Amino acid sequence: MTGGRKQEIWILAFKSALLLYVVFRSYAEAGGAWYIASILFYMCLELTTHTVRIPLLRNLAGAATILFLLSVSDELHPLLFTLAPMAIYGLGAAFLRSPILLFLLTLAPLPFLPPDAQVTYGFIGAIGFLFQAALGEYERTIAAQKQTSEQLQADNLRLTKTLAENDEYLKQSAYTIQLEERSRLSQEIHDKIGHAMTGALIQMEAAKRLQATDAERSAELLQNAITISKEGIETIRQVLKNMKPLSEQLGVNRMKLFVEQFEGSHGLKTVVTFAGDMDRIEPIHWKIIQQNVTEALTNTVKYAGATSAAIHIEVLRTLVKASVTDNGAGAAKVVKGLGIAGMEERAAAVNGQVIVDGSRGFSVTTLLPFAGA
Structure with a gap:
């Protein structure tokens, strides 16, 4: 009506x-x-x-x-x-x-x-x-x-369409970057490694023919082939090294991406900071930190009544410290549930520990020692 x-x-x-x-x-x-x-x-x-x-x-x-x-x-x-x-x-x-x-x-x-x-x-x-x-x-x-509602629906449809187009653009851009990277690697392998291996093969073929008639010249050609092969292997190693990102870059970027996604999904204002040499953090440490931070933020959303949370990852001399603090009500007495127990088990697997404090807001600190420390 x-x-x-x-x-x-x-x-x-x-x-x-x-x-x-x-x-x-x-x-x-x-x-x-x-x-x-x-x-x-x-x-x-x-x-x-x-x-x-x-x-x-x-x-x-x-x-x-x-x-x-x-x-x-x-x-x-x-x-x-x-x-x-x-x-x-x-x-x-x-x-x-x-x-x-x-x-x-x-x-x-x-x-x-x-x-x-x-x-x-x-x-x-x-x-x-x-x-x-x-x-x-x-x-x-x-x-x-009604007019405002219709306008909001129209804006929502327009934004949804724009987001879909941007998402498609990002996918196409990522695919294009992959193709360009493959082309670059193929050209680099062809120009550097391919030429080196071809030169080494020619030197070894010549050395084989001269082995019976000119042993000295054959030995010289073999040495050249060995040198060229070593340079080719070093080039392969350098190319592979440049392709592989540092563990620090993987861990930091993955943590930043997770925080952005969590903030967008739950509306909890979240910041993440880093201190120290992140390259010292090993992949197993990053895995534990990621899981414990996820668990701590989930508990903050469920129980703390907080509006913001802060994540700080710091590399000290003998250990890496990862803390999650919020501005919620906290708790005078901390009751350890399955979530905290799981965090402690993960940290204990690498001789680490978890410290929980509810005196001012709620904070969960994970301490993970470096191997041999």
């Missing part, structure tokens, strides 16, 4: 209640065939006003309702004209936008009514005006909210 249709129903309900009041108050004095016919004709005019969709016909029906009530109230009962304020408001609203002018127009007939009907008319006119004005404001608010 549309907002305009709902407004029509509310107005009809108000007019029906008003009509019942007027009939109840005036029927005993003015009852009869003409009275009943007048009420029925009034109802027909009102239904016409609310069912016709053509504005001109609606306005004509509203004007006819006002004139009809004015004429029958003189002949039958003055109280019948108290049905007019709603019709006057409806007709005036089609031409006037000022609430003050509409209110004055609604009460305009007041001086021309009998004194005993003026109070009732003024009261009903004021109530009817406030009712329709409030109803109109409500409908405008609903319409504005």
Whole structure:
């Protein structure tokens, strides 16, 4: 059901209640065939006003309702004209936008009514005006909210489409980078290693032919082949070394990516900081740190009631320290559940330990010693 249709129903309900009041108050004095016919004709005019969709016909029906009530109230009962304020408001609203002018127009007939009907008319006119004005404001608010909702939906669809396009672009970019890297490696292997191996092979073939006739020259060629082969092997080692990222880069980048994803998924403001030589952290240490940080942040979201958390990873002389602290309520007594027990087990596997403190917020610190320390 549309907002305009709902407004029509509310107005009809108000007019029906008003009509019942007027009939109840005036029927005993003015009852009869003409009275009943007048009420029925009034109802027909009102239904016409609310069912016709053509504005001109609606306005004509509203004007006819006002004139009809004015004429029958003189002949039958003055109280019948108290049905007019709603019709006057409806007709005036089609031409006037000022609430003050509409209110004055609604009460305009007041001086021309009998004194005993003026109070009732003024009261009903004021109530009817406030009712329709409030109803109109409500409908405008609903319409504005609907428009805002539709705009937000459109923006959401547009952003979703943009994100999908960006995601596809990132995938294509990553694939293109992979192809370019493969092409670069292929060219580098061909230019450096391929040429070196080909040169070494030629030297060894020549040395083989000269082995029986010129042993000295054969030995020289073999030595050249060995030197070229060593250089080729060193080149292979250097290429592979350049391809493989440092464990420090893998661990730090993976931790930063995890924090960004966690913050986006749970709405917890999270920062991560590093100190010391991250390259000293071994892969097993990074794995334990990653798992313990994940567990600590999950507990923060579930139980701490915190709005932010901080992760700090520091490499000391003999150990690596990873701490997670939040600004939550903390706990005077820390009860170790499965989560904390799991963190302690992981740390103990490399002779490390976990320290939990709930005095100011909640903090979980993982200490992992280096091998031989």
